[in-house]
Amino acid sequence: MGVPSVLPLPAAASDRAGGPSRRPWGHMLLWTALLVLAPAASAAGTPSPQGPPKAVVRLEPPWFNVLREDDVTLHCQGPHGPADGPTQWSRDGTPILAQVQPRFSFKASLSDSGDYRCQTGQTGLSDPVHLNVTSDWLLLQTPSLLLQEGDHLLLRCHSWQNRPLFKIQFLQDGVSRRYSPANSSFFVPHANVSHSGTYHCSGFIGRMKHESNPVNITVQGRRDDSSFPVTIVVAVVVVIAVVAAVAAVAAWVCLRQSQSAGAPESREVGETPPEEPATLTQAEEAAKTEAENSITYSLLMHPEEDPGLSDYQNM
Incomplete structure (x- = not known):
């Protein structure tokens, strides 16, 4: 069996620039495919040595x-x-x-x-x-007790020494399936699972009615196994392809995340810079204004403590 060719995924820019390699993923999947497909291919197409x-x-x-x-x-x-x-x-x-x-x-x-x-x-x-x-008077004969669905079902109500037999009846699980005055055969061209059951026949030899011993017949559903190994190979190849695709996507996502986490932030051209903090003069003016308001409030609340209140107000 030839080794299937595996096309490598296109390398990312980080791989060409010295980033972490993703080749172990491809090697692991390739060896997994070979280990899984080799037994199936051997069973499907390699003949085993046999004798005569x-x-x-x-x-x-x-x-x-x-x-x-x-x-x-x-x-x-x-x-x-x-x-x-x-x-x-x-x-x-x-x-x-x-x-x-x-x-x-x-x-x-x-x-x-x-x-x-x-x-x-x-x-x-x-x-x-x-x-x-x-040793009996009457016998229900059949070529095989085990049939596959679609096979012929042939029954014969046979008398000892082939003595004349008439009023012949075939029964399945106690239910009559065929009656004939002289025909001792019962034929089903394409049997199915509904024909499974216990059969026996009855008939007259002279004036005496005789019955055969019961015979159990089984009809199994037909199963085509010719495409079974091919189905296994196709299923394994599909599973490996899906796993390879998922692994490749996961590796690419991890690589992109690692690149985003390690790269410094850059400012695009034309971007507005953040506002500069207030200058020292502006801060001093704000502090001065706040202090004056505090003094004014204090004087208004306690006029007796400051005899120069009127002068300050005039000023």
Whole structure:
């Protein structure tokens, strides 16, 4: 993954003149972006080393639950088609030595229930596929118990030894969903979460009505994870860009405040200077006037204390 280019912010005048540098902010944000984006990019586009592709076990017919004496065929396939060469089969971890072909068939018995796996010289060991063999008159069959929303939902009401079945009814959580005189299949082309529930079927074999055992089917909401790593990368880049912008603005504001606090005040051209304090003569005249007023007030209030009051008044 290439290192994303980071365009530096224009330097302020104080930076060019020897002011405090803001480069540590850019370095810190760059390293944070690399540390956050590296795991996401690795998960999104870097393949992890793997061994040979896994083989796949396929059932034919596709039912994982069958009745005793039903015909079952197992296929061992590669990731893109039928497997070639000798095939190793196992059931519940025990090798089936008699089977070395990528395909083998048998009539199901109760002892055939279990988890089947296969492997060839060009493929790895497959995931297990469970086969359940029961003994009953009627069985509700389905290819899978767990579906994604939008998948096909296929149900089959199957009778022992394929005996004729009529008046067939499919029920979900005890509520009838389909009734047919002779059609033993129930198909939903696009299942959704409302199709989750407990299903069973009923029908007549001869004059006897039979019911199958219940089967729990779950339909999960589909989630598209293909764009998940890309979404993470975009979100991280947006967050880093916002943090970088906020840090740059905060640094610029702090720089402007420090410049305003340290610069001396200057007087603009044409500004009126403050008034000069009163001259010494003016102060003396004011003091003299105040003293005369005080003397006049005192004489008026106490005329008996100053016999020359009349002379002062005349003067």
